[in-house]
Amino acid sequence: xxxxVAYKGNKDCHPILLDGLKRLEYxxxxxxxxxxxxxxxxxxxxxxxxxxELQEAINTKKISKDFSTIGISxxxxxxxxxxxxxxxxxxxxxxxxxxxxxxxxxENYNSIxxxxxxxxxxxxxxxxxxxxxxxxxxxxxxxxLSFEESVRAALQRVDxxxxxxxxxxxxxxxxxxxxxxxxxxxxLKQGEFFIASDISPIIKHTKKIIYLNxxxxxxxxxxxxEIKSVNKNLVLPKKIETIDIKIxxxxxxxxxxxxxxxxxxxxxxxxNTFRGRALKDxxxxxxxxxxxxxxxxxxxxxxxxxGTSWHAGLIGKKLIExxxxxxxxxxxxxEFRYNTSLINKKTIVIGISQxxxxxxxxxxxxxxxxxxxxxxxxxxxxxxxxxRITDCGVFTRCGHEIGVASTKAFTxxxxxxxxxxxxxxxxxxxxxxxxxxxHIKDEYDLVKRIKSVLMMxxxxxxxxxxxxxxxxxxxxxxxxxxxxxLEGALKLKEISYIHAEGYPAAEMKHGPIALIDKNMPTxxxxxxxxxxxxxLSNIEEIKSRKGKVIVITNHKSKTLESLSDDLIVLxxxxxYLFLILATIVLQLFAFFIAVAKGCxxxxxxxLAKSVTVE
Ligand code: F6R
Numbered sequence: 001x002x003x004x005v006a007y008k009g010n011k012d013c014h015p016i017l018l019d020g021l022k023r024l025e026y027x028x029x030x031x032x033x034x035x036x037x038x039x040x041x042x043x044x045x046x047x048x049x050x051x052x053e054l055q056e057a058i059n060t061k062k063i064s065k066d067f068s069t070i071g072i073s074x075x076x077x078x079x080x081x082x083x084x085x086x087x088x089x090x091x092x093x094x095x096x097x098x099x100x101x102x103x104x105x106x107e108n109y110n111s112i113x114x115x116x117x118x119x120x121x122x123x124x125x126x127x128x129x130x131x132x133x134x135x136x137x138x139x140x141x142x143x144x145l146s147f148e149e150s151v152r153a154a155l156q157r158v159d160x161x162x163x164x165x166x167x168x169x170x171x172x173x174x175x176x177x178x179x180x181x182x183x184x185x186x187x188l189k190q191g192e193f194f195i196a197s198d199i200s201p202i203i204k205h206t207k208k209i210i211y212l213n214x215x216x217x218x219x220x221x222x223x224x225x226e227i228k229s230v231n232k233n234l235v236l237p238k239k240i241e242t243i244d245i246k247i248x249x250x251x252x253x254x255x256x257x258x259x260x261x262x263x264x265x266x267x268x269x270x271x272n273t274f275r276g277r278a279l280k281d282x283x284x285x286x287x288x289x290x291x292x293x294x295x296x297x298x299x300x301x302x303x304x305x306x307g308t309s310w311h312a313g314l315i316g317k318k319l320i321e322x323x324x325x326x327x328x329x330x331x332x333x334x335e336f337r338y339n340t341s342l343i344n345k346k347t348i349v350i351g352i353s354q355x356x357x358x359x360x361x362x363x364x365x366x367x368x369x370x371x372x373x374x375x376x377x378x379x380x381x382x383x384x385x386x387x388r389i390t391d392c393g394v395f396t397r398c399g400h401e402i403g404v405a406s407t408k409a410f411t412x413x414x415x416x417x418x419x420x421x422x423x424x425x426x427x428x429x430x431x432x433x434x435x436x437x438x439h440i441k442d443e444y445d446l447v448k449r450i451k452s453v454l455m456m457x458x459x460x461x462x463x464x465x466x467x468x469x470x471x472x473x474x475x476x477x478x479x480x481x482x483x484x485x486l487e488g489a490l491k492l493k494e495i496s497y498i499h500a501e502g503y504p505a506a507e508m509k510h511g512p513i514a515l516i517d518k519n520m521p522t523x524x525x526x527x528x529x530x531x532x533x534x535x536l537s538n539i540e541e542i543k544s545r546k547g548k549v550i551v552i553t554n555h556k557s558k559t560l561e562s563l564s565d566d567l568i569v570l571x572x573x574x575x576y577l578f579l580i581l582a583t584i585v586l587q588l589f590a591f592f593i594a595v596a597k598g599c600x601x602x603x604x605x606x607l608a609k610s611v612t613v614e
Pocket of ligand 1: 352355358406
């Protein structure tokens, strides 16, 4: 949700900022802009649309590309104000001395705006962000506060979330950044500083990183930096971390789309999730070890998350209840944070998040912490806010996920939840050692099966292309595969803009069946388990209404062959792992439909990867 990149050093900032913005574009792509300090003035270039437009503007003769060693930049996902030129960041104050980029929402912007209007300050945009830069400018131009004090004074008056970087023409060697709710990282190199919303724009330049915590600010002046508290002028000791990510992990490699690459990475990413954790006859989740006694004795578990991660939560519920027999409630984080949740000190709250920055999930976890519940994070991004505020956690180890539609992170989350459920079950002796050993064996076999599913992609592509003109889709599954139906439908909607609904297969006759006609195909997920024959009846019900049927199964039968218009037969696995293979088919199916329709798969309209606003 908006990406920020800033640079201060000894090189021209433009190529560094543009390259960084491209890497952060998954966070928002409505407009982009750069401000740099040049020849005692602030030079701002911005464009509506993607970073490509900004780059072209900077490269054209009309806009001079000023050599400047200090600059800030932004790629926007619009919240307040249309995604046009005037609302694009960076914004500048009335005195034209101060410029700022912002990720987040200033909730009390209306009252601050009224105050500033009464002081004869005129606004140029419809954004909440402009209020913040004007407020900093207002304090600074009164002449009583220093630049740093003015930023601090303004931040103390705003409610809401922010990650900001600010420049002031009077202090061409200074850069100030601060965070509350929206992430920021500082990259350090001899004589150079990089600030960004995440590490992806930085790791090309340095591996030395400082993650900013809530309520902290960075003050860079000449060759020095200090991390301080926003509330007090107090220098905080901070650890410099060395990150272990290769730049290749952030490139598309031989693929045209990040999403396609990330789907194909799943045999490796799932192996990474299991490796060192699924041992021969035990499961080791070292991130939870210190708290395992409490986890084992919990009488209830809440899982909270958003979107795809919430779908993983639904599967987690079924796995934990099945194996460990502990009741699990799954709630959307945006609901959890306002519902009367019955959590207490004996409740475990698991927050699932790829990015670890989703505002609603963060708020839900904070609510759980407030009542003393033990919080567990299942995150992909190390160093992210959720991974740091939870008491303990397990990383999904999927590597950077850049495609806006989540793929490898989802199967990583399911894999972690599977390990968690088995470990809990074995600790509580609700499964035997033999059963544990068999499950662990199946997990490693799964990796081979994933490879063979990925090799079926030409078949999946042919089927997908056939249905690209469909008016809508139903996705149906039962039990563990109902959340997979929801996830398949979500993938299709978000990247191809075709409406799709996921339902429990038997629920279809209570309403959705009314939608069925020859233009509304149904995707059935049909594992060979005790629901197999029941689902065959559901398929008959669709067929008799002239609906087209696409079946994903691990058990081919004559009946299934005759009932389906298209049949995808997967390798045999246990029914808990079948759902991962079915997911991969649905990811590829959505991907190929979207590509066939000419959609921008990696950057679907209106979406952003990390939703850091409520
Ligand atoms: C869908 C998708 C979103 C995210 C959701 C939560 O493909 O990516 O629905 O799953 O925004 O994001 P995280 O997992 O980062 O908390």
